[in-house]
Amino acid sequence: MKLVSWNVNGIRACVKKGFLDYFQSMNADIFCLQETKLQEGQISLDLEGYHQYWNYAERKGYSGTAVFTKQEPLTVSYGFNENHIESEGRIITCEFDSFYLVNVYTPNSKRDLSRIEERLEWEDILREYLLVLNQHKPVVLCGDLNVAHNEIDLKNDKSNRGNSGFTAEERGKMTLLLQEGFVDSFRSLHPFRDEAFSWWSYMSNVRERNIGWRIDYFIVSKRLAPSIKGAEIHPEILGSDHCPVYLELE
8 A cells, every 4th residue: 555645735726836746646546735715615526446535624726635545544633633623723633444535734832932832732632533443443644743852853953952942842742752653654664764854944955955854754563563664755856945755554
């Protein structure tokens, strides 16, 4: 099974920059998007053979997620549950026969960290949600998780320590999730691979010089770890400030 996740930073713009060529070349079983930045009816994608599920933010042109899957899910849900209202279109859960897929666009804590308390609350709610799902079936979590977990996961770790996406609090939440029975698929296969990034600033020549961060992930239940056949990052694919990440499971 092939899975792809990509923060497209606006699907309408990304389509104009070659999205469909990449989509067709990958022929993934499941293809997940984050930061779609549109409302219902603002795009029509002809993706033959795929079921499409979209979660739109209430705010126009903001956030949003989507899942395209060849196999129709048993169930699809949006948000967490009735106790945790989520109005920014940041999560879609698809239940399949043997696992749950959870596609997430994690809130950014903002440059001045003004949203970090909300961000940390999100992390706790998401972790508890995943743990409940994991009691029933294995979980595949994917998306833009807006955190570089370890020093190897960004170019300038020393100068970015304490900055949004690399605070001790955000990194600690990722550590806690992994300790609760989950595996970072990319690091499970490539524990020491450096210079492997999935996001770059739009500042001049930053991407060309590969001054980036790895903040896009496939995190899987530990019992799925033996099934991981491939986990890669595709930095050569343009169209967004993020690049796609890829997971192959037996």
